[in-house]
Amino acid sequence: MTKEQNDTLFEAPPMAEQERMVEAILFASAEPISKRAIADRLPHGCDVSEALVHLRKRYEGRGVKLVKVDDAWAFRTSPDLGFLMQKERYETRKLSRAAIETLAIIAYHQPVTRAEIEEIRGVSVSRGTIDLLLELEWIKLGRRRMTPGRPVTFVVTQVFLDHFGLESERDLPGVKELRDSGLLDNRPAPGALLEDTEAEVDLENEDQDDMFE
């Protein structure tokens, strides 16, 4: 209502002040904003175009730049600093019991099918566990077993060997060594004392036949 009066009473603010105003509006606006919309918000008589030129210049070479999107304006992070907008978080996690057991079985019994792993562990193996080990590249798919259903087998990888500081699967401590190092109790095992893992693997393979009819 007193708009007209105001127009005559008050002159447009000085350019430096106009620039500040445009700066604040662009900063706070939730979307890029057109010259027109900026002008609507500024006191009468402001020169948005000129203020934008000044402002753009002011931000030249800064961490933020004034950009034109279609016919609207917005502040954006300088493209060369895009890498700062990525946060890398490193986490070290312990493998779950299921994962480490599954891994151990694959290492000692490879090539081994999922059904066999379940047989040995006595519980089913979740898809996630296998996926995680595959993702870590500690295991990979071996040849399919020539049994009904042609199940895939799993074997350990070079990455696995590197991670655990092994030169080959043969370096895995055998059952006897496990026992000697106190990791297994000293109860005499029924049947043949397995001297090395290979023998054991064979045994497991033999067993398979009557496991799966």
Place this chain on the structure above:
Amino acid sequence: MTKEQNDTLFEAPPMAEQERMVEAILFASAEPISKRAIADRLPHGCDVSEALVHLRKRYEGRGVKLVKVDDAWAFRTSPDLGFLMQKERYETRKLSRAAIETLAIIAYHQPVTRAEIEEIRGVSVSRGTIDLLLELEWIKLGRRRMTPGRPVTFVVTQVFLDHFGLESERDLPGVKELRDSGLLDNRPAPGALLEDTEAEVDLENEDQDDMFE
């Protein structure tokens, strides 16, 4: 393995560049970011504190200013330009007198229990009042008081400081005068309550061990 080499090979970027980086990081965020978090995103060897000093100075008198909230930093529009931001203005729920007073008591007396708030206001504090302030994220739970019943305490949050443009609780209006005149003392009522406070002290010592978080 080549870490040491890297340190000598790559120096921290020049200060002007560090300043740009901090500018970009802070500009990109609506929430204050702690110095620590800024440092985590910058290349190794950057001096965030110094960069912030430069940056704050650079924005002095601009339409946008660099403010400190607690131990974090953020860009905010200059308060004198608020009138331009009709469109961005959001209505904070109209707070009841009870809510405003409760908020002030928590801010000035924190950490403070509900019983203490009631003692100061002379009326019970409704659950809704506390809930509202919690919902606004202006207050949060502090440590439990080591008194019988282990009542929870309330403290104000960084969101509160940010909302009211405060750098820290020490900047609350008139807080120093209030403290000097003893009005923030936890002065127990003479008589019966005195015994309670003594009991509290004992309890506190006993409880040290099983203090929770």
Place this chain on the structure above:
Amino acid sequence: MTEPTQTEIEDFEQTTQERIASESLLVDVDGFEGPLDVLLTLARTQKVDLRKISVLELSEQYLKFVEEAKKLRIELAADYLVMAAWLAFLKSRLLLPPDPTEEGPSAEELAAHLAFQLERLEAMRRSAAKLMARDQMGRDFFARGIPEAVSQNRKITYNATILDLMQAYAYIKTKGNFEPLHMIERDRVFTMEQALGRMRTLIGHAIEWGDLNQFLPDGWRDDPKFRRSATASTFAASLELVKEGKLEIQQSELFAPIKLRTKRSQ
């Protein structure tokens, strides 16, 4: 509510206006935030430093306030009455010479504490007002309107040592005491792979519609736990084979036997 103004409270003391003024005060009883609030409002009439307030006078004003409320049959909350009783007690203590044998805080101490409480409440009110008068975010100043999201790249390294591996294997091996795995000890899980393998060899023989149960392996049909696992996996395997176009499956109604047969090629 509208808080009684200074003048309203002054009227309270004047006989002519007393009724009207007290009514306006009392009508607002609900608006008062408890007895301390009323006391503070009354104390303001004394126009002195709250520390130097006359608690005696204040008590009288408050008791009068409660009397008026009663006359007007306004229900007062218990805490207003408790305060009245306490102030009446305090008043008598303040008027009588102190009894040297009496223990506990003196009337002056109690009065001083009340004055402190009033001053503290007043101070908090002022502070609350100052706080709300500050520039506020979203009203006077604003945050970045288009924040740019920081993408989080989470890099997880899994840690396991050769010892973990050996211990895990040792655990598995000792669990079964090295006994060869018998059928009896086998876990009661007939896996999908097993079922699928079995079904593939069997479907060739299923020329006519046959009950799903007939396809369960020997040794898995009697014990309910075994049967459940075998049924589930055999059924799932059948669906898989239907998907592959090797098997047909039907069920006439809910809970009716599920029938299978080899898909006939046209």
